[in-house]
Amino acid sequence: MQSPSAPGPQVDLKIVYDAIVVGSGAAGGMAAHVLTSQGMKVLLLEAGKQLDTTKELKSMEWPYDHPRRGEMPPGYHPLGLNEYNIRNPPYAKDSKYPHVESYVQGWNGPDYSKNIVVDEKDHPYTGTKYAWVRARCVGGKTNIWGRLALRLSDYDFKAKSRDGYGEDWPISYADIAPYYDKVDQYLGVSGHKENLPYLPDSLFQRPNKLTASELKLRTELAKMGRVVTPYRAGVTTDGLKHNKYRSKCFGRGACDRRVGGCDIHAAFDSPTGLIRPAMDTGNLTLRPNSTVYEVTVDPNTGKARGVNFIDTESGKTYEARARVVILGASTLESARLMMLSKSSQHPNGIGNSSNHVGHNFCEHIMGPGINGLVKDLVGKPRTLDDGRPGSFYLARFRNLSDKQSNFIRGYGFEGSSGTTMIPGNAFETLGFGSSYKKAVRDYAGAYISMGAFGEVLPRYENGVSIDGNVKDKWGVPVLKFNYTFGDNEKKMAADMAVTAREMFEASGIEVVSVNREILTEGWSIHELGTARMGNDPKTSVLNQFQQSHDVPNLLVVDGSSHVNASCQNPTWTIMALCWRSSDHIADELRKGNV
């Protein structure tokens, strides 16, 4: 494999590129890939740095070979749940720690990802409580994502037609299915075919396997009409002949430790999956450390002319120009950028004549979950259970053929079981001495747990706006949150805890603990919907090809375009939609229509 850090062509700000892409994560990376593969000259601007991934990612390093067993150096502080719950943002304000990072840095092995996520001190935000996790570097959050790669279905795209709430998407499953196929084949996805209409299968590579406890859960839940399937991982398990930067998965077992990502790039990340191959076309120019703060406008036509950006190292500002501007800065950052881009033609922010930018913000609600014990496995010889890129997924079962009386939409569960490198039960088992030690040893492989991800309904009043009073380290006004879970989410969350117990009990799994508490807004890291697509320019921001209704040469290709959150993880849909839109805009560019 080759290093993904090699430089691209020199940045020339005098030329007019075919397209400027803002952001290099799943969305921006995909736009860069599709357009450059069709001969378009693309300038990719990334706000964060270009990391030397060979230094950051050490998937095979043993905890005891790290001076702090994977912990961050002194002075780095990960925000804890309590801090999010008892305080309001900006969370790092007046902190005694030199570096404050989001809660994900409290997980195993945070020292490996401390340069990937942002320092909250440099990137404040205000308003209501929100656990906002951001990664500013080439590849963004794809460097450390959870890798659950799911498709949405017409249960999501046409949800309004089913239950009357919100809006339907301007596309149906048939429109996006061929692009899901392309993403599957280009990037690789592991899974087991189930033929579920509400969780369509991908073109799967070699599936993960299930542990004995997971197989038991699958067996018993099938009788209830519910489906436990091996984790559908955005990981190439058979390899990709067309990509020399990525190896197939060798089941090394470091996935749960998240030691800064996957150092052989079997797990999809944008730098090796999309950007480096795009550079090999000779058509891509990547400029890291380039924070775009404004989409510039041609005063004669009102169309996008390019972008203004600040070099985060020198502090100098520049304009880059292109025929098309494509935003993939993340759901909230793209909305921020649009609202910041005010001009006489677009006094409300570019692409915001509908007043819907920043609104209809939605995501997944988390918290309720369960931990159980499979007694048959206590004291059994050690098995290797964490060589897999993920454990299991329990597909949505609510409001499909049934109709719940007190909430609409649904939720799925992500779960895990079996042995891990560091036994989690060591921190829960009571007592001390040889009986404690033996209990940890005997029970370590016998636990199974799962936590729910539920659809948060998009509501107009839930959103973000620009806070003119607070600026980030580079002087750019920050986002102010006005976002809380509603009644539907809270009732759904109560149901999650009930069904979790019901399913474990039905499967003969002893219930150790049930969690009913809802985690702070934002915990799922699945922000969506702040510039939604739609057919009506009065109630939506983008058309079905993620083109601004107001400004046809402006596209927004990240999660902000999603009309609802579904309960299924968004990354694969972000990439499939972006591929479709990029194909479309490439065609329009060739025809001279933009």
Next chain:
Amino acid sequence: MEGTSRRDLLRIAAGVVAAVPAVAQQAAETATAPAPLFFTPVEFQMVDELTEIIIPADAHSPGARAAKVATYLDKSLAEAFEAEPRQKFREGLKLVDKLSGELHKKTFLDSTPKQRVAVVAQMARNEKKPKKPEEQFFVQLKASTAFAYYTSSIGIHQEMEYKGNTMQNEYAGFDAGLVPIQLPDSPK
């Protein structure tokens, strides 16, 4: 992404034992009998003994002493960004001696092995809901000990017999296809 209690607990444990400077570690490795960086020699001995009582050597594997848990805690505390963890730990050790005096009229280290275990047992009485300062210290000490032990080479390889972190061509476990899913009333 998940935010399970297990991870939170690991975090709590890790937060207590907040780190080691690489330079300090090198120095420690090259010296034959390195002096503790933060603990006094007596405190170090106490921590060594307390952690071994929490996770002792048994027929299955060596314990916290062999895994150098006290050395790890010493380095972590020495390097900790805040003074508070250091103070709290030192106060905790004083509580151990105080409790030992009350129970056996001797310091912890002057007590017999049985008496020392009795002191720890007293501290561990309300582990689920610790109230007294020595009970709170036990919970903290145990979490740090567990973290340092189960991330050590002895903890991972000998005690837990962990088989992963190695290349394998096929995943272990069971094929989901063993249980085909047939949903007769699958919605349209």
